[in-house]
Amino acid sequence: MSYEIRDSFWTFKNKVKIIYIFTLLGIVFWIAAIFLAPYLKSLSSPINKIIYYSFSKICHQAESRCFYIFGNQMAVCSRCLGIYIGFLAGTVYYPLIRGFGILSLPKHKTFFLATVPIGIDTLGNFFFLWNTAGWLRLILGFIWGIVLPFYFITGIADFFLNLNFHNKKQ
Template sequence: MTAGLENKGSAKSAEYLHHQARLVWTAALFVVAAWAAAIITAPLLAAFGFNGISGPIYYFFSHLCHQMPGRSFHTLGHQFAVCSRCSGVYFGLLAAFLAYPLLRKMEEIEPLPRIWLFLALIPIGADWSLGIFGIWENTHLSRFITGLILGGACAVYIIPALVEIARNTRIGGVLARSFR
């Protein structure tokens, strides 16, 4: 009889952890999606004359990216808020956040071996260094794709870390209880 109660308790505990992990993922996904949306919203706003709104977005991202026009995607005659490589990182992060629940259990907090993160740095490092040394002329596409790889890899480490932080702080419990 006690085993049945323990199983009920552990099932409820597992359900709680899953619910909490899903909330953390949803909140983080919202932030990442808003971040990525800001990157492409800035040139759209500028194109339609909303410089009072697009200007602060460009200014914010200027602290994170060089924003060189020749290394940035453009739409409607205005460059994205970040360069093509940074665009790849942020959109790779978003894509991996969206795919994460399909690839891994949300409540799993054990990180993958760090070697995968270092391996994800190789393409972006090679693209950058070969361009610097004049061996290879990198393009918007090569910068974007290598950024996608790194951004995607980062998400696989960020999500479990955020879930673990929520689990080990008071805010995680408050969040999970408030959305029941």
């Protein structure tokens, strides 16, 4: 019996690890694409249009709110870039804080604390009350993004673990 528990725990840890690795690879690929778009544009490669267009689905890409690299604007605005870099930082820190043996969501107060600064700033800019500098948007996005992998990895891993449990049951 103890062997079974140990074996299932080992499987559990491995599955969480697999989800973690895929998330890490995904966010690295995602951020690489953000930097790749202006580089490809500087080389006049047509692929840059596909990357810019893909990111236009989730970002306004206003020139005044984007950072510039290789002489061209990045594929997302400074706030979105901050969120994605924060997500990467959170993913890197995930095993140090949570490990792979536990699946638990952060307290919802953590999420609200991380959301308040970016929320106030976004609303202020949206209603033209103030205009935040790009670096500050990046930092606020980073603060929000750093908590997100703790939700994402937990949710996806839990889904696949439950899926496997139900399949075994059947």
